[in-house]
Amino acid sequence: MMAWLQSRRLRYLAGVTLIWLTLFVLLRVVFLLFFTEPTARASVPAGVLWETFWIGVKFDLRIAILLTLPLLLLLTRFFHIGQHAWARRLANAYLLLALSVVVLIYFIDFGYYNYLGVRINSTVYRYIKDAAISAEMLWQSYPIVWIVLGWAVLALLGWLSFRAWARRCLERPPVAIAAMPRRLGITVAAVLIVFGIFGRFTHINLENPVPLRWNEAFFSGNPAVAAIGLNPVQFLYDTSQTTQEDYSVALVREYYAPVAKQLGLPESPSEPIGFAREVPVAPHKLNFERTPNVVFIMLESLGASRVSGYGLPYPSTPNLDALMQQGWKFEHFYVPVVGTAKTVWASITGIPDVSKVESATRNPLISRQQLVLNAFTEHDKYYFIGGSADWANMSALIKQSIHGIKMFEEGDWKAPNVDVWGISDLDLFKETDAILRTLPKDKPFFAYIQTAGNHRPYTIPKNSDDFVIANDDEAELAKWGFQNRAQYNAVRLLDYSIGRFFEMAKQGGYHDNTIFVLFGDHNSRITTIPHMAKFQEALLLESHHVPGIIYAPKFLQPKVIPEAVSLVDMMPTVAGMLGIPYRNTTLGRDLQSLTPEQEGAWVMPVEGAYPQIGFVTRDYMARMNHDGSQASLHQLYTDDPLKDLSKEQPERFADLAGKARGYYEASRYLFYQNVVPAGQAATEKSAAK
Numbered sequence: 001m002m003a004w005l006q007s008r009r010l011r012y013l014a015g016v017t018l019i020w021l022t023l024f025v026l027l028r029v030v031f032l033l034f035f036t037e038p039t040a041r042a043s044v045p046a047g048v049l050w051e052t053f054w055i056g057v058k059f060d061l062r063i064a065i066l067l068t069l070p071l072l073l074l075l076t077r078f079f080h081i082g083q084h085a086w087a088r089r090l091a092n093a094y095l096l097l098a099l100s101v102v103v104l105i106y107f108i109d110f111g112y113y114n115y116l117g118v119r120i121n122s123t124v125y126r127y128i129k130d131a132a133i134s135a136e137m138l139w140q141s142y143p144i145v146w147i148v149l150g151w152a153v154l155a156l157l158g159w160l161s162f163r164a165w166a167r168r169c170l171e172r173p174p175v176a177i178a179a180m181p182r183r184l185g186i187t188v189a190a191v192l193i194v195f196g197i198f199g200r201f202t203h204i205n206l207e208n209p210v211p212l213r214w215n216e217a218f219f220s221g222n223p224a225v226a227a228i229g230l231n232p233v234q235f236l237y238d239t240s241q242t243t244q245e246d247y248s249v250a251l252v253r254e255y256y257a258p259v260a261k262q263l264g265l266p267e268s269p270s271e272p273i274g275f276a277r278e279v280p281v282a283p284h285k286l287n288f289e290r291t292p293n294v295v296f297i298m299l300e301s302l303g304a305s306r307v308s309g310y311g312l313p314y315p316s317t318p319n320l321d322a323l324m325q326q327g328w329k330f331e332h333f334y335v336p337v338v339g340t341a342k343t344v345w346a347s348i349t350g351i352p353d354v355s356k357v358e359s360a361t362r363n364p365l366i367s368r369q370q371l372v373l374n375a376f377t378e379h380d381k382y383y384f385i386g387g388s389a390d391w392a393n394m395s396a397l398i399k400q401s402i403h404g405i406k407m408f409e410e411g412d413w414k415a416p417n418v419d420v421w422g423i424s425d426l427d428l429f430k431e432t433d434a435i436l437r438t439l440p441k442d443k444p445f446f447a448y449i450q451t452a453g454n455h456r457p458y459t460i461p462k463n464s465d466d467f468v469i470a471n472d473d474e475a476e477l478a479k480w481g482f483q484n485r486a487q488y489n490a491v492r493l494l495d496y497s498i499g500r501f502f503e504m505a506k507q508g509g510y511h512d513n514t515i516f517v518l519f520g521d522h523n524s525r526i527t528t529i530p531h532m533a534k535f536q537e538a539l540l541l542e543s544h545h546v547p548g549i550i551y552a553p554k555f556l557q558p559k560v561i562p563e564a565v566s567l568v569d570m571m572p573t574v575a576g577m578l579g580i581p582y583r584n585t586t587l588g589r590d591l592q593s594l595t596p597e598q599e600g601a602w603v604m605p606v607e608g609a610y611p612q613i614g615f616v617t618r619d620y621m622a623r624m625n626h627d628g629s630q631a632s633l634h635q636l637y638t639d640d641p642l643k644d645l646s647k648e649q650p651e652r653f654a655d656l657a658g659k660a661r662g663y664y665e666a667s668r669y670l671f672y673q674n675v676v677p678a679g680q681a682a683t684e685k686s687a688a689k
Contacts, residue, residue: 303523333548
């Protein structure tokens with residue numbers, strides 16, 4: 001046996017970790033056998049069930065290590081647990097306290113799941129506000145005496161196990177260990193601790209390492225199965241760290257009318273208040289024999305000011321320009337909030353991501369949303385991303401909310417990673433095309449392709465087919481808004497990759513029967529944009545204004561759409577083209593069904609704890625602080641877009657200001673109102689099949 005394994009303190013710490021882990025795994029088995037629904041376990045293959053269980057064990061190992069870490073003090077000479085009785089008493093006291101708290105969390109978790117069908121999370125704190133009522137409900141509903149007794153017995157048994165292990169390790173004669181073996185032991189222990197906390201042992205992108213996160217337990221798309229893979233201690237902590245967006249039903253009701261006008265709802269709200277409407281088959285349904293495929297392509301960091309088709313007098317995007325000329329070009333296309341994860345959220349859910357701190361995708365309590373996309377029951381659904389979808393926990397929304405989604409991400413590709421964001425966009429399109437070609441021709445598909453190359457570090461892979469790096473003068477590039485030559489070439493490579501993908505789609509036989517929707521997620525950092533209207537920079541809209549294109553030459557005649565539209569409108573618009581009836585519970589609209597009075601897009605020009613919000617049409621913008629203060633009205637295409645016209649045009653100001661505030665309050669409310677109720681999981685699973 002290696003000499004360093006004889007270290008009493010290392011053996012003690014390893015044993016403590018193992019006891020913690022054993023306790024957690026046993027409690028996980030108890031949860032699996034006695035608290036999960038048998039129908040949920042039977043609804044998935046055994047392989048999925050045990051993979052979820054294994055994810056949970058990795059969470060258990062992380063918590064076991066973290067609970068043992070405070071005892072690392074015992075490795076020091078002053079706190080030597082084998083030499084100082086007081087140090088051992090301190091360790092035993094800590095372990096008893098930790099055991100009591102942890103076991104209590106598990107017991108509360110069991111009851112919480114039994115009562116609500118979800119693992120314990122930060123919403124448990126709301127019961128503290130009504131402690132008297134909650135205590136009475138618990139006393140009347142559960143055998144509290146037996147539960148408390150069970151908690152005490154289990155904590156005591158665990159503590160006795162720790163004490164017995166301490167005696168076995170620490171009361172044996174010490175063994176002299178040379179310096180080198182001792183250092184080796186400490187190094188090995190440190191490596192194991194790091195990997196145990198990280199939670200991954202394979203498929204680690206060293207440039208962008210993503211630790212094991214709660215969303216990975218939801219890979220099956222079934223929340224009842226995912227619950228088997230969660231650790232209640234960590235899940236309670238994770239949800240407590242997420243900023244819960246406060247909302248006011250009173251404010252939603254106060255500003256309901258302007259939102260209802262935009263959505264075509266009755267003037268008086270329903271009770272409880274909501275925005276649901278049943279949308280029948282659209283009269284403008286496309287004429288087709290075989291249901292078209294749908295492909296959404298998110299163009300990373302590509303603002304309208306970067307695209308020559310939007311007025312840039314510099315040859316940057318010939319392929320996108322061609323698609324605009326042959327399809328629908330949205331002249332005033334806006335993303336609600338800047339940020340990749342926020343764009344993914346808005347495009348899928350139809351709700352602006354108004355989170356003040358983290359993106360909505362990071363909030364475990366709202367990651368399962370009701371979607372228009374799930375009405376596409378005829379379509380097989382795919383999500384393609386060159387890197388890890390666990391970044392910003394985007395995969396939680398995707399896997400939990402989209403029925404039957406099949407995701408391809410980092411680790412699934414043949415091509416090697418080129419940088420922190422995974423494989424190159426060109427390789428992403430090539431491998432995506434190879435998958436789409438193999439799909440049955442008699443069944444349509446929906447694909448979401450998320451690019452990433454037009455982003456720092458602006459990597460240009462050596463193997464980029466016949467793409468040629470431009471050597472343009474950087475001073476000239478800066479004149480038109482580019483920070484440097486690398487950024488310019490990244491835009492060009494993204495455009496080149498788009499061109500190659502459409503060539504492959506034609507060769508693959510699915511081009512003609514597909515509706516392609518392309519949009520930027522936000523603009524990248526700019527220097528100056530003299531080729532764009534003044535209001536873009538003056539009103540902080542240059543990052544929100546992105547290219548928006550719907551391309552389907554077999555079905556759609558080319559046209560330019562001058563109205564201001566939002567990313568949240570894309571999914572309902574495509575549903576209308578396909579003639580799909582659906583229930584819409586969010587804020588997106590079918591653009592072909594709108595009246596002129598319903599034009600406009602909601603935006604958040606300034607994020608943070610005190611955001612600024614606004615509502616934009618093709619000619620005007622109302623903006624204000626999130627609480628309605630400092631509201632103003634601006635005309636866009638003027639020499640002085642900052643001039644406040646609210647007093648000169650009070651009716652227009654009141655209309656747009658009401659929509660700005662209404663969409664903000666509605667979005668905060670819908671974060672939680674639009675969550676799929678826990679009881680619908682089984683129904684959705686059946687519907688997806």
